[in-house]
Amino acid sequence: MKILNHTIGLGESIQVKMNFARLNTRDTIEVPIIVQRGKKEGPCLLLIGGVHGDETNGVEIVRQIVAKGLNKPDVGTIICIPLLNVFGFINQTREFPDGRDLNRVFPGSDKGSLASRFAFHIMKEVIPHVDYCIDYHTGGAQRFNYSQIRIDEGDEETFKLAEIFNAPYIVYSKSAERTFRKSMVKLGVKVLLFEGGKSLNLDKTVTKVGIQGAINVIHELGLRDLSSKILKEDQKPVLIKSSKWIRARHSGMYRSDVRVGQKVLKGVKLGSISDPFGNFEKGFKNNQEGYILNSNHAPVVNQGDALFHIGFE
Ligand SMILES: [Zn+2]
Incomplete structure (x- = not known):
């Protein structure tokens, strides 16, 4: 196996540093890629976090997987990139320094924007080796995602x-054009997109679900026998076939009456919005039975802001 001019033999491990883009001070930014190969040939699994620089919870999940040594296979290869968008991480923003969303420029071009060039090199140097990928994300801003795996419908x-990963929810969601997921799927990579928590935040439950999911998948793919770490759970993920966003009808102070992850019946009060002065307050109710996949934790909202993502079986 050859990644970025480094040859990695069976049973070998290496930390390669990818440095295709520089800061505007001309300083080089290095993105560590941790490659661990087993003693026998087998499938290659990529675990990646921080495609968006402010989605720290995904970074933490892949970091812990490396720190605990769970990324060492007996068979095949595990590649870990805990933090892809180092630039965004430094600035605590979602974007690349050129203002672009890295997850909207794939598969990239070697003559395009900075983000696009970076995407191009990832697709050229790393992805051709990859058979399976878990791409770890979080909700944006204050919008907290209950742990869920997003996949395209139709690939058995x-x-x-996704079932083996065993997050509480599996959500059918079509991957948008120019996303990392879409570009990988086009090349035949089987991609699980994990969503859990919110940006610039660490949530221990989300981290636990994300790590356990990777353990389950590593074991299932036969990369390593992790049967001692597989939990005996009778709870299966709920399959969400469609979903919708509920948006704020007013601007003001916002309080939610339901917990993220819970089932909500029709007619249940979801929350209320008021002015800050005690004169105005309006509640709003749920109009279709479903599950709260995402809840906005912001205390103050604008009219039209997304408050809940509700999923339906
Ligand atoms: Zn993301």
Whole structure:
């Protein structure tokens, strides 16, 4: 296996540093890629976090997987990139320094924007080796995602792996054009997109679900026998086939009456919005039975802001 001019033999491990883009001070930014190969040939799994620089919870999940040594396979290869968008991480923003969303420029071009060039090199140097990928994300800003695996509908192997991952929810969601997921799927990579928590935040439950999911998948793919770490759970993920966003009808101070992750019946009060002065307050109710996949934790909202993502079986 050859990544970025480094040859990695069976049973070998290496930390390669990818440095295709520089800061505007001309300083080089290095993105560590941790490659661990087993003693026997087998499938290659990529675990990646921080495609968006402010989605720290995904970074923490992959970091812990490396720190605990769970990324050392007996068979095949595990590649870990805990933090892809180092630039955004330094600035605590979602974007690349050129203002672009890295997850909207794939598969990239070697003559395009900075983000686009970076995407191009990832697709050229790393992805051709990859058979399976878990791409760890969080909700944006204050919008907290309950742990869920997002997949395209229709691919049986991807669906089976999503079940094995065993997050509370599996959500059918079409991957948008120019996303990392879409570009990988086009090349035949089986991609699980994990969503859990919110940006610039660490949530221990989300981290636990994300790590356990990777353990389950590593074991299932036969990369390493992790049966001692597989939990005996009778709870299966709930399959969400469609979903919608509920938006704020007013601007003002916002309070939610339901917890993220819970089932909500029709007619249940979801929350209320008021002015800050005690004169105005309006509650709003749920109009279709479903599950709260995402809840906005912001105390103050604008009219039209997304408050809940509700999923339906
Ligand atoms: Zn993201």
